[in-house]
Amino acid sequence: xxxxxxxxxxxxxxxxxxxxxxxxxxxxxxxxxxxxxxxxxxxxxxxxxxxxxxxxxxxxxxxxxxxxxxxxxxxxxxxxxxxxxxxxxxxxxxxxxxxxxxxxxxxxxxxxxxxxxxxxxxxxxxxxxxxxxxxxxxxxxxxxxxxxxxxxxxxxxxxxxxxxxxxxxxxxxxxxxxxxxxxxxxxxxxxxxxxxxxxxxxxxxxxxxxxxxxxxxxxxxxxxxxxxxxxxxxxxxxxxxxxxxxxxxxxxxxxxxxxxxxxxxxxxxxxxxxxxxxxxxxxxxxxxxxxxxxxxxxxxxxxxxxxxxxxxxxxxxxx
Amino acid sequence: xxxxxxxxxxxxxxxxxxxxxxxxxxxxxxxxxxxxxxxxxxxxxxxxxxxxxxxxxxxxxxxxxxxxxxxxxxxxxxxxxxxxxxxxxxxxxxxxxxxxxxxxxxxxxxxxxxxxxxxxxxxxxxxxxxxxxxxxxxxxxxxxxxxxxxxxxxxxxxxxxxxxxxxxxxxxxxxxxxxxxxxxxxxxxxxxxxxxxxxxxxxxxxxxxxxxxxxxxxxxxxxxxxxxxxxxxxxxxxxxxxxxxxxxxxx
Numbered sequence: 001x002x003x004x005x006x007x008x009x010x011x012x013x014x015x016x017x018x019x020x021x022x023x024x025x026x027x028x029x030x031x032x033x034x035x036x037x038x039x040x041x042x043x044x045x046x047x048x049x050x051x052x053x054x055x056x057x058x059x060x061x062x063x064x065x066x067x068x069x070x071x072x073x074x075x076x077x078x079x080x081x082x083x084x085x086x087x088x089x090x091x092x093x094x095x096x097x098x099x100x101x102x103x104x105x106x107x108x109x110x111x112x113x114x115x116x117x118x119x120x121x122x123x124x125x126x127x128x129x130x131x132x133x134x135x136x137x138x139x140x141x142x143x144x145x146x147x148x149x150x151x152x153x154x155x156x157x158x159x160x161x162x163x164x165x166x167x168x169x170x171x172x173x174x175x176x177x178x179x180x181x182x183x184x185x186x187x188x189x190x191x192x193x194x195x196x197x198x199x200x201x202x203x204x205x206x207x208x209x210x211x212x213x214x215x216x217x218x219x220x221x222x223x224x225x226x227x228x229x230x231x232x233x234x235x236x237x238x239x240x241x242x243x244x245x246x247x248x249x250x251x252x253x254x255x256x257x258x259x260x261x262x263x264x265x266x267x268x269x270x271x272x273x274x275x276x277x278x279x280x281x282x283x284x285x286x287x288x289x290x291x292x293x294x295x296x297x298x299x300x301x302x303x304x305x306x307x308x309x310x311x312x313x314x315x316x317x318x319x
Numbered sequence: 320x321x322x323x324x325x326x327x328x329x330x331x332x333x334x335x336x337x338x339x340x341x342x343x344x345x346x347x348x349x350x351x352x353x354x355x356x357x358x359x360x361x362x363x364x365x366x367x368x369x370x371x372x373x374x375x376x377x378x379x380x381x382x383x384x385x386x387x388x389x390x391x392x393x394x395x396x397x398x399x400x401x402x403x404x405x406x407x408x409x410x411x412x413x414x415x416x417x418x419x420x421x422x423x424x425x426x427x428x429x430x431x432x433x434x435x436x437x438x439x440x441x442x443x444x445x446x447x448x449x450x451x452x453x454x455x456x457x458x459x460x461x462x463x464x465x466x467x468x469x470x471x472x473x474x475x476x477x478x479x480x481x482x483x484x485x486x487x488x489x490x491x492x493x494x495x496x497x498x499x500x501x502x503x504x505x506x507x508x509x510x511x512x513x514x515x516x517x518x519x520x521x522x523x524x525x526x527x528x529x530x531x532x533x534x535x536x537x538x539x540x541x542x543x544x545x546x547x548x549x550x551x552x553x554x555x556x557x558x559x560x561x562x563x564x565x566x567x568x569x570x
Contacts, residue, residue: 071407203421206466207405212370214473215394215422260408260453 003257007271011053014278018049021282043176051175051183052281052295053274055240058187058232060273061266063247064254065194068201068262069225070124072133073252074310077117077233078244078303080137084144085116086237087168088151094164095151106182106238113234116140117226170241170296172281183239190231191270197224198263205262243296245303246273252310320346320381320476322508327366327376336362337374338532344525346476346508349499351519353512354529355553360512361402361481363529367510368399368479380477394422398475402482402512404466409455412465416441419472440472441465443498445491459486467495471502478502480511484518496522516557516566520544528552 019031019041030037059077066075077083089112093105123136148168155161200221203211212218236243250273251265258264277295280302284293322344329337337359344350352360365371367378369385378385380396388396398419406415419440420433429437441447444464454462463486470478480499484492500522503509513519519526519540526543528535530552536543541563549557549566557566 199421203418205406205408205410205415206418206469207401207403207407209365209370209401209403210399210405212390213368213394213397213399213401214418215390217390259414260410261414262408 003254003268004271007268007275011271011275011278014275014282015049015053018052018278018282019045021045021285023285044174047177047180048172048175048281049278050180051239052172052277054180054183054187055172055236055243056246056277057270057274058191058236059243059246060250060276061191061194061270062229062232063273064251064262064265064269065197065201065225065228066247067251068204068265069121069197069221070133071204071207074134074248075137076245076248077229078242078246079141079248079307080120080133081140081142081144082113082116082120082229082233083237083242083244084141084148085119086110086113086234087242088112088144088148089115089234090237091148091151091164091168094167095155095160097156097160102178102182106186106235109238110186110230110234112144113237114226114230116144117229117233121222121226167241168296169294170243170299171292171294172240172277173292173294175239179239183235186231186235186238190228190235193224194228194232195266195270197221197228198266201262201266241294241296243277243299245299245306246276248310249303249306250276252306320506320508321379322346322367322477322510323379323382324367325377325379327363327374327378329362329366329371329374331373335532337366339376340529340532340534341376342527342534342537344508344510347503347506348508348524349503349522350508350510350525350527351513351523352510352527352529353514353516353519353552357531358529358552359532360529362532363527364479364481364510364512368397369393370399391422395473396475397477397479398470398473400467400470400478400480400483402485404463404486406454406462406466409453411450412441412446412452412454412457413437413450415454415465416468416472419469422473436474437472440468443471443501444468445494460488460491463487464491464495467498471498475507477508477510480509482512482514484513484515492518516544516549520564520566 022045026037026041031041032038062077066077067073086109089108090105093108098104120136120140124133152161152164155164200216203214203216251269254265254268254272258268280298281295284295284298287293325341326339327337328339352363354360362371366374369378416437417429420429441450444467446461446464446468449461467483483495487495496518499509499511523540526540527537528543528548535552536548546557546559556569558569559566
């Protein structure tokens with residue numbers, strides 16, 4: 001409880017700071033003055049920060065839920081193909097030129113995410129085998145990536161190609177209230193579903209058979225996980241593109257503070273995920289570069305070394 | 320309190336695992352299932368716990384078919400200790416044993432009553448001093464006892480344990496056997512798969528001997544644990560001491 005409160009306070013502070021961050025200084029006194037400054041705050045920075053919070057929260061929670069369900073500390077929606085599947089869905093709508101209507105791209109991204117999550121869980125089974133799960137994730141990820149590449153290859157115009165490639169990099173730039181209103185209900189519903197799984201995930205600490213003997217309905221749990229991941233990841237990809245590694249990094253950082261209990265990890269991972277993305281986006285905005293670094297690329301640059309650290313740690317523990 | 324199983328059969332990968340077995344077990348007893356490797360002991364235990372998919376036949380708990388009892392109620396009635404003691408996250412011993420109260424809480428927090436039951440379960444298997452320790456830092460034997468305490472904390476009417484003595488040293492094996500007997504004497508039905516005939520001879524009231532998915536014989540310990548039946552079960556001649564309680568393998 002104390003951890004959640006501390007994270008919530010930190011998140012509120014980060015949100016306020018993110019309204020200050022940018023190339024133009026706008027003092028808090030001018031935020032609601034009705035001039036150009038308040039327009040930047042209300043129409044640009046505020047929705048951007050809220051989208052960052054939604055996406056970070058969704059991805060952090062998705063990572064924690066996936067790790068608990070699959071009993072695998074390397075599970076992450078980005079690394080194991082769910083984000084790539086959502087992106088494939090979204091790119092399909094872009095390449096078909098159907099993304100004019102506001103709901104088409106999110107609908108395709110959601111369908112892709114649901115299909116990806118269901119396929120991954122079906123392929124991996126519930127044996128909890130890290131090797132099978134990793135292979136299933138690699139398979140899903142590479143198939144989705146190659147189909148996405150095929151769609152880019154077949155894109156009708158160079159403009160469509162550029163649009164897809166830019167979108168794929170993941171960013172919070174130019175997000176509007178439409179993105180917040182589109183993503184918030186889907187992500188909050190997905191998060192509520194994943195938060196319901198806590199007790200079952202605790203029972204899964206003892207493996208599949210013990211969990212079933214403790215009253216866990218595995219079919220229902222699988223349905224909830226697929227629905228929750230599909231909503232969270234699909235909606236995140238729809239409003240911000242592919243942002244990787246949040247789901248891997250955040251649960252790892254939070255786990256020692258939650259006594260390693262999967263249920264206790266869920267909410268802190270959501271809050272810390274939101275905090276991480278808001279801070280990362282703030283730092284990106286402050287960097288003195290001509291062309292803003294895309295959030296997806298920044299998170300990958302951060303996540304790569306973290307993954308290497310985890311790999312080396314696991315290798316040390318195995319030897 | 321009765322557990323009846325009727326004409327249970329199960330096939331896996333084209334092979335018969337359980338071959339139309341039936342029986343009626345009474346609570347308040349220690350029932351042990353013995354048999355050679357692959358005889359179907361663990362599979363039968365899974366069937367009795369309602370954890371085995373794709374079986375034919377029926378299991379009834381006090382006349383109620385197991386598949387009509389909700390998963391939550393079933394979890395309160397039947398405690399199951401799997402053979403493979405999996406622990407995937409480095410939780411504390413207390414948190415792990417507290418999982419035994421999950422089916423009783425109905426979504427609520429752990430109450431003081433729950434805490435008392437958890438403490439008593441840990442006391443029974445002699446791990447109270449390890450309460451705050453992390454599971455993955457414990458020895459195999461300590462982990463096994465903590466996992467057993469989790470089942471005890473559920474206070475089930477039927478306690479089903481699949482080889483609960485694996486990875487325990489002789490002193491703790493003996494202590495565990497005593498706990499199984501005490502649990503049965505307190506009123507619960509205890510069904511356990513064992514490998515050591517002498518352990519069964521020490522604690523069992525009722526013995527089921529299995530071979531190739533079938534029940535060779537079942538009944539009161541002294542009627543079933545005889546050199547003749549054991550020879551048919553294991554394809555090996557046992558020698559028995561004059562008191563009839565210890566079975567020796569010939570040198």
